[in-house]
Amino acid sequence: MPVKEFKLPDVGEGVAEGELVTWLVEPGDRVEEDQPVAEVETDKALVEVPSRYDGVVEELFVAEGEMVPVGDVIISFRVDEDGEATASGAGDDTAAADAAEPADDADDISAATEEPQTPSGRTFAPPSVRRLARELGVDIAAVDGSGPGGRIDEGDVRAHAESGGATDSSSGDDAGSDADGPKPVDIGSSDRKSAVSKRGESDHTEGSSASGVEPAGRETTLATPATRKVARELGIDIDDVPTDEMREGEPFVDEAAVRVYAERDTEATVVETAGSEPASTPKSVSTSDASVSAPASVADTDAPDAVEETVPYRGVRRTIGKQMERSKFTAPHVTHHDTAEVDALVEAREQLKPKAEANGVKLTYMPFVMKAIVAGLKEHPYLNSELREDDEEIALKREYNLGIAVATDAGLMVPVVKHVDEKGLFELAEEVNDLAARARDRKIKPAEMKGGTFTITNFGAIGGEYATPIINYPETAILGLGAIEERPVVRDRSDVDEGFLDDEAGTTVVPAPTLPLSLSIDHRVVDGAVAARFANTVMEHLENPLLLLNE
Incomplete structure (x- = not known):
């Protein structure tokens, strides 16, 4: 067996x-x-x-x-x-x-x-x-x-x-254990059949003496998160670890190289004095010996009155952070703010909701906005583009694939709705709802978050009004949506029955549903005037929903 x-x-x-x-x-x-x-x-x-x-x-x-x-x-x-x-x-x-x-x-x-x-x-x-x-x-x-x-x-x-x-885990001989949970894995046990590879010691030859190791002093180094964690635990600057391995044109360091460097660095710099405590903690401190040799401040973090909690920065959260950093420090951002008066849009949605429900579709404002954006992108194609710096060219996209930012427990995910210009309102509503639900349940496929040409972020869903969205690089623009709410607007007095009159101007101030818009652009590709004209086109289609029938 x-x-x-x-x-x-x-x-x-x-x-x-x-x-x-x-x-x-x-x-x-x-x-x-x-x-x-x-x-x-x-x-x-x-x-x-x-x-x-x-x-x-x-x-x-x-x-x-x-x-x-x-x-x-x-x-x-x-x-x-x-x-x-x-x-x-x-x-x-x-x-x-x-x-x-x-x-x-x-x-x-x-x-x-x-x-x-x-x-x-x-x-x-x-x-x-x-x-x-x-x-x-x-x-x-x-x-x-x-x-x-x-x-x-x-x-x-x-x-x-x-x-x-429910099981009372605080009573009986098995207090503190989970009756149905996985059995604890003894990671430190010497007799368990651990197949987790211990890369390193046997894979590296001694290429230099045990003393006098010169730090590499690089500016950038590729390494996995696990390797960086080991380097931090050993007090090693990963940019100092010597390596001959290259990946994607950059120096690559693995865990074994970090440990070898730490051992040589320790031998070269730490002198043990028999019968006395070392004046300071050596760089090479094993995590298993933390209770003996770790500084007091490390041990204090486990005390009941610790004032902070640490959360691993990895997975989707780390990917989001790297993407945001790359975008913000690569593309010079400019944000254009405007507000659309959407009385007609609210009315159009209310009229279509019963038909949508009859087809099993929950109709939100998002499909209308997506269609209005496509109209704007067709008139102003530079917002549907990508700057290819290495080739010194701007690629104007002929597809209209809109990413929809979705807030999840793991962070922001951006599933992409492909070929928006070829789909109707109900079809878009159904697809957006499906992608958003699977993104929140962490069931979205990586392929479904690729290929976007323009992104929408709806911070109004949690009550926001205006923001400065970060572009989903390498795209050129992103549109942020505020909450649709009644706000004071100025109307011609002849168009309304009541309001706060201004006899000299012939206008009045009335409450009306409005949609705040925040458009961020890559100023290397798009000028402010083009961004304003794009926003005007989008607002025109939102304020006159019948125009969306052409999209």
Whole structure:
């Protein structure tokens, strides 16, 4: 009954590593091929990693929250010669019986030895339900399933929790443990079958003496987040680490090079005095020895009265930050503000909403805005362009692919609606709603966030009015939408029945729905006058929605 090890696959386009966010299984669970076993976050998206085997989970090699390079072993499965699942530690007869038992579907997981047996001998619950049970402190094996064959759904778990069936983790011999959660992974254990590669010591030859190591002193260095973390822990400036490896024309440093440099630097600079404490903490401080040699300020961060909390800067959040930094420090931003009076737009949407609802579509103002933007881009194509600095040319795009910024728990994501000029209002509404929902659920595909030519950000959804949006580089412009609200506007007195009159001007001030607009442009490509004319075209189409019929 061999044990099969499973390595972290390339879960994205060229992704080198990912953070293992959540285990969806635990040792003893039976899984089927293509069943998700873990959630991994890369710098592009949150993805589910499927199993390649039918088998029983033997061991988890990575802790939740740990960064894992692609190609490292993360989990192992025990399978028999026929590829059928065999529970670790169970007798041959029991294992054979379990393996022969049919599963409800590909998402079912059964704990062979860890959980109390249900009447059928198995606990049927998909990974999402097991995760909910862990969050609510519910023992999944104690829940009565209402689905076919006793299958447990989220409603069953919530009902069990509300009835007082949540596990009390503060009592009994197992206080502090999670009855249904993954078993703790002993990352520091010497006898565990860790397949996480320890790159470095054997891969590097001694190319210089152990003393007198000269810092490289580079301005830029490519390295993975895990390598940079090791460098920080060892007190090493990663730009000082010598390397001959190049990637994308830049020096590349791996973890092994950092450790070798740290060891040589320590040997060259730290002199140990027998029988006395060192005057200062050496640069090379092992994290496992932090309780002995770390400075007091480090230990104080774990105290109950610590005044700050640190959150890892990686994954989607880091990608957003790098993109914003690149845009802001590359393209000189200028923001043009204006306000559209949208009485007719509000009325048009109200008239179309019943028909949209009859077609199962939630109609917002966004499709109208998208159509108005396309009209503006057709008249002013330089806002639908990309500056290619290396080629010294401006590419005027002939497609109208609009990115819609969506706020998620992980940060701002920008799914792209392709060929907006070829789609109707209802079709756009349905597509925007679908993309936004999947972005918030972290189910959006990387390919669905590429190919944009212009971006819209709707900060008005949370009550904003004006802003200075950062361009989604390498695009040339971005339009920010404020909240549609009634604000004072000046109208011709003959056009309204009442208001605050100005007899000399023949005007009056009345409340009317308005839409604030904030247009940021790359001033290298677009002049302020062009931006103003583009905004005027957009406002003209929003204030006269019948014009959108031509788009």
